[in-house]
Amino acid sequence: MALALSITALTGCFDGSEDVTQSADATAQTQDDRLKLAMLLTPRTGLSPLSDDAFKFSRWSVGETLVFLNAEGTLEPKLATEWEQITPNDWRITLREGVMFHDGTKMDASAVANALDKAANAAPKPRILDGVDWTVKTDGDNAVIVSSKEPDPLLAQRLSSPQLTILAPSAYGENGAINPESTATGPFRLVKLNGSSTATVDRFDGYWGEPAKLAGIDVSFVPDGIARASALRTGEADVVEAIPVSQAPLLDPSMIREVAMPRTNTLYANMNSSVMKDAGMRAAVREALDRQQLIDNVYESRADIGVGLLGPALPWAAKLRQPVAAPVAPSDPQGVEIVLGTYTDRTELPEVAVYLAQQLTEAGFTVKQDVREYSQIEQDALAGKFDLFILSRATMLDLGDPVAYMSSDFTCEGSYNLAQLCDPAIDDAIEAASVLPAGEARQKAIMKAERLILASDAAIPLLHERVIQGESKRVREAIADPRERLIISTQTHLVSSDSAK
Template identity: 65%
Template sequence: MKLLKQWPLLSVAISASLLSGCFDSTSDKPVSQASTTEATQDRIKLAMLLPPRSGLTPLSDDAFKLSRWSTAETLVILDQAGNLAPALATKWEQISPTEWRFELRPNVQFHDHSPFNAKAVVNSLQVAAKATPKPRILDGMNLTIKADGEHAVIVTSSKPDPLLAQRLTSPQLSILSPNAYQANGVINPITAGTGPFVLTAVNGTSSATLNRFNDYWGEKAQASGIDVNFVPDGIARAAALRTDNADIVEAIPVSQAPLLDPSLVHEVPMPRTNTLYLNTRYGVMKDPAVRAAVREAINREQIVNNVYEKRADIAQGLLGPALPWAAKLRQPVEHTVAPADPKGITITLATFTDRTELPEVAVYLAQQLNKAGFTVKQDVREYSQIESDALAGKFDAFILSRATVLDSGDPVAYMYSDFSCKGSFNIAQLCQPEIDQALQVAGSLPAGLERQKAIMAAENLILASDAAIPMLHERVIQGESKRVVGAIRDPRERTLIDSHTYIKNVK
């Protein structure tokens, strides 16, 4: 077997009150705290940053919620070292340059009690492979999947892919019950996964309910369930932790961390880079000299110190300290175009409110660019309202907090998605044949030093284009109440609660 790898929307007082009603619930409807103290004693109350964007379909970023709740599972997963580990598949092998065989775990059933078998796996993976658009982990990939008897599948790529098994660790390739896939193309994940928690209800973009799945193939969950509340406002999330209305809180804003009990705040360096994307196809940023002027105007240290209160790392490249090999292999970037004199050029700088720090980053960037001679207009909205415009190239500059190894544990997929001519998340509208070629070389190599060197060569070309200007590498700041035990601090943001996470009595 081969192993491969501050824009508050509500007052704190009002938010805390609302959260109390939403979290203390063992049913689909909010009920009063007093009536449910005993009933919810061993349920985990979770405050999440982003609401579902696509109805929790596994083919979107919503898949990572299903993964973090331990309700949907993949054939294989990545361990802490980034190596492949078994999940719904127990064994795997590469049987030809384009074919991989996965042996399926026995005695697994879906939450709707339908059988887990090769037919179900083929169905899930074929839907993903044929989707339009495809999950980003499959950008540039053509896969076929077929059953090999009742308890194995063979996954074939149209071209050799040394990291095909790593791709299958992406939560966007979770295996769901055949009943989840509806005739109209909608995928409904309710009671459709295989994990220790079963998703029983979703209340739009406000909340979700999960209960322990007693027929889970592995260790049964210690907690009886999870009550999820989606809280885009960072101040409200911090208030939920401070007032014991949440046991686990995603993405505590750096401005709120000093206001909390230090024992409740946990920092983890993560593969997430705060990057300024410049539009290389439309508008004034088509000119490399103008992009160079933007690069020279940015003061990263000021942003890290003032916005992130030094709870971030100044970026030297796209890949940060969560990938320690990157800094060792990085070569100096050769910028061949001299910066232009902006002479009052007007540009539109955009970002979104869902990550609390980004609007403040936009304020500092606007000041820095104005000082350099640009005239800056800002466009700041919720992510769901601005994503399509960003992907359509309607802004000169866009600030994005971007995970760099979210899907496969390897940054090639992220680089291809964001910087190749056919990338599905190419906000910079970048298309340079030499970059595509460098990414193809990196993607063709097996995991190891040579692949890492090729990745850094591609990064060097991307940085030289000034299409993306990395500013800082974020650290995840996760809040955990004194009641919670075993919350997972995952730099990849794939896992958060598992079978071993539970609530203890604190007097």
């Protein structure tokens, strides 16, 4: 029997903030303004939407997806106006009419099917499609049918991931090459990416929805947190991602927005390393940690103790969490040497590494640190070249649901498995959670999987972060988004210096 779960079109879309009425004169004054945006991470794949670079596309309102996940975790229309599960395996997606790509071509069913097909057949797949096998076909000119090999109760939510941004056919070249310049559909158009230093983004006047108030965005990639904070103080940036906690007290409080994030600072133990493959050694690492010292001394109390993989941004997790049964007893390290790695892009992590190295040394380990920029260290981390690796990890980045994160990080075939973890029981638990519809049963299954992961000591949660966003006094309607999908919207604009006082 077909399932009639049609979602009808809604008017408007979530912009993360309350409307602020501006006079006609003030609005007109800002129409030609360009906003200066300082970003944390440099592009890793030339802004390919099939990677985490997709979230930059999304944050600038350049790339768009078929559906949109609002602040409450509810799906809203974007490039699709309706979505209907017509069988357990098949979903019909009705497309918005009148949408134009930035290259001037029309968005139709063929273009959407092409974009989704490129993602489904990419190597490696986007993280959002880990463990997912689907096919896409057109259904007339204005709809597509997405069919999953196995029933996927969250397929519609999956389509909200920035990694499934819809690009024009002209974006896709030979051998998997993707050119994101002038090929998306959003209110802003990527004009030029200048390597890993800057990007130029202009308003797209052919946008299907409400036009953007800003003329454009001048993006700078500034991995150094102190430099980002300095750019805000000096006026070199209007909006700044991820102000380091050490810099927050040096800024005008009116320029700071602090948001609780579903992001966990986690210590990954390499299950294949000569030292950490021993469960007793991993337990010794766990027992050596002083999380409160990290929060007090590194995060200046702007973080929460990591009691699990999922933090206070998911209130249901704490309610359903149960103790880990019979944890392994710690072994005596006896001075064994281990390599502890992390990256500089998140300013606090090198300092976290220093404190952890001290704690582990006191426990009997000999610790060697390896700290580099993320773009330089990621390949080694994925290849398992560290005994321990500190990672700041978003746990709800894709679906508003942590199963995709767990599948990516903790299954045998996971594409981001820094711990090199491969446990059939954990795979089965994550799979069991993945097939359940949203609700309490799915949440309980997720917490069972978390409990098994914690019992392995392959991932040892340290703390749950709060991200601090900086905004100059001229900025209006920028978005502080807990899911890190939005920062600039059509409503974002600048006011005159006199108005900002």
